[in-house]
Amino acid sequence: MxxxxxxxxxxxxxxxxxxxxxxxxxxxxxxxxxxxxxxxxxxxxxxxxxxxxxxxxTIIGANPHVSVLAYGEVLPNGALTRTMANYDEVAAAVAQVDGVERAVPVVSGQVMATANGRNTGVQVVGMRGEDLAQVPRIAEPEEARGSLADYQQGIAIGTGVARQLGVDVGDSIRLISPDGVRTAFGTSPRIKAYPVVFVFQVGRWDIDSTRVYMPFEEAQLYFNRTGVADEVQVAVDDPERVDFYGPALIQAAGEGAYLWTWQDSSGAxxxxxxxxxxxxxxxxxxxxxxxxxxxxxxxxxxxxxxxxxxxxxxxxxxxxxxxxxxxxxxxxxxxxxxxxxxxxxxxxxxxxxxxxxxxxxxxxxxxxxxxxxxxxxxxxxxxxxxxxxxxxxxxxxxxxxxxxxxxxxxxxxxxxxxxxxx
Incomplete structure (x- = not known):
């Protein structure tokens, strides 16, 4: 040219x-x-x-891609509960859907954590040890202290929680829940101390400064969820196309269930x-x-x-x-x-x-x-x-x-x- x-x-x-x-x-x-x-x-x-x-x-590395939740039912005393009694069956059925990597039952709640005279609000997630080891940002965090192998003997906390409370691996923190022990005189706060066995940093401030993981069975006892779970958390192959999996997941979860995706919670x-x-x-x-x-x-x-x-x-x-x-x-x-x-x-x-x-x-x-x-x-x-x-x-x-x-x-x-x- x-x-x-x-x-x-x-x-x-x-x-x-x-x-x-x-x-x-x-x-x-x-x-x-x-x-x-x-x-x-x-x-x-x-x-x-x-x-x-x-x-x-960081969102999908430490959070579920999809949460399967129950619409809930009204108890004889008039209270509304949104827990799942058949959580293992729901998790097994959802795990069979094409494109689903894992489906695990979870118990969660917000409590007050205290240690060394310091207090902070935390989000407690009750999860089995083998399930927690499959969460990418927890299994391979930016920074970590302690070992996930000791998870059944204590709790895992974010670096932000550890910094705010001034604790490290081997120390203990107390968790205070207002919905605690039921007595003849009403419900009294539940206070229980747990040793810190693992400290992680996923790289997202709002997770590192609030997240606490607790063994699933212990979380059921602590939050009065014996025999039930709050939700089933699901991870899929392609999180960017999470809506594509919606119909199959709803069908597998059965009646009375609905979905909440990571895009719904973080879309803004x-x-x-x-x-x-x-x-x-x-x-x-x-x-x-x-x-x-x-x-x-x-x-x-x-x-x-x-x-x-x-x-x-x-x-x-x-x-x-x-x-x-x-x-x-x-x-x-x-x-x-x-x-x-x-x-x-x-x-x-x-x-x-x-x-x-x-x-x-x-x-x-x-x-x-x-x-x-x-x-x-x-x-x-x-x-x-x-x-x-x-x-x-x-x-x-x-x-x-x-x-x-x-x-x-x-x-x-x-x-x-x-x-x-x-």
Missing amino acids: FRRFEWMIAWRYLRAKRSEGGISVMTWISLVGIALAVFALIATLAVRSGFRYEFVD FLRALTMEDNIMFVILSILVLIATLNITSGLVMLVKNKGRDIGILRTMGLTEGTILRVFFLCGASIGVIGTLIGVALGCLFAIYIDQIFDLVNYIAGGGVWDPQFRHISQLPARLEWDDVLTAVALSLTLSFVVTIFPARRAARMNPVEALRYE
């Missing part, structure tokens, strides 16, 4: 002489502008993908991320457009400065198409080189983002990234090839489009007018 001498002329024009320093400066400004714009776009897309991946991974986070992603992409696309417009400015100056050369080349027999391709190569080369530099910088930023933010955090004196407010322990970045290709396609398309106008202007220049005063 482009002949060799066209590349040669375009390269000579990009290498401006010292007397034409303005053209050289505009070339460098255009190059740096495009590189920074593409870098910012790729870095933002990488952080966006990282946020979504980490949110989803994902919708907020999607909305922010779209807005940031539009804003940064405008930034790339502004950067590519510098190419137009530089080429307009180049065409004006090279008017005499264009007239001579036209009189030598070069066609309008040849002149257009020469100046198109000038602008497109800036766009391509700037895009490649931006891609390299963006990929390096995504790969070494932890080290970069550690340095920024050190310079700023801390506080740049607070997991208490963002629910994730570290700033995530996930380099997706689709995001890189999107940034490259956007930058190159804009670079090529904005180059056409000044290149056409050069091609349509009248050689007689260009050489009139020469």
Whole structure:
């Protein structure tokens, strides 16, 4: 498409002489502008993908993909109970559904935890030891102390709970439930001490600071759930398509059951991320457009400065198409080189983002990234090839489009007018 001498002329024009320093400066400004714009776009897309991946991974890594719950029934005394008496049968039936990895019965409740004169509210999840060992973020946490092998002799708590109560593996904490022991004078709070045998960190603040795991049978006794469970927690092969499994799960669970998915409980986070992603992409696309417009400015100056050369080349027999391709190569080369530099910088930023933010955090004196407010322990970045290709396609398309106008202007220049005063 482009002949060799066209590349040669375009390269000579990009290498401006010292007397034409303005053209050289505009070339460098255009190059740096495009590189920074593409870098910012790729870095933002990488952080966006990282946020979504980490949110989803921590949510489904420590929480069920689907919870099978009972609508409940009214007891003879008028109280409403939502527990399941046939939880093992329901779990076994649900586990047979295609795409289901596991289905486990669970007892849960919210209580007050106290130790060393400190108090905090926690969510207690009663689960069998073999079932807890299959929860991905608990079996392979970011950090862990103690051993899950001792789970039957105590409880497992998040690092946030351990920090708030000032306890570690081997210490004991007391759990206080208002719905405790039933006596002739009413219900008195249940207070019981449990040794801490395992401390985990899943990387999500609202889980690490509230979650406590207790053996299933002990949780049944503690919460007065003897012979029943609160729900059956289900994990599926493809959590992103969790709604696809809904009809089969409802049919397997039987009448009187309904489903609550991880998307129902955390959908607001994902919708907020999607909305922010779209807005940031539009804003940064405008930034790339502004950067590519510098190419137009530089080429307009180049065409004006090279008017005499264009007239001579036209009189030598070069066609309008040849002149257009020469100046198109000038602008497109800036766009391509700037895009490649931006891609390299963006990929390096995504790969070494932890080290970069550690340095920024050190310079700023801390506080740049607070997991208490963002629910994730570290700033995530996930380099997706689709995001890189999107940034490259956007930058190159804009670079090529904005180059056409000044290149056409050069091609349509009248050689007689260009050489009139020469």
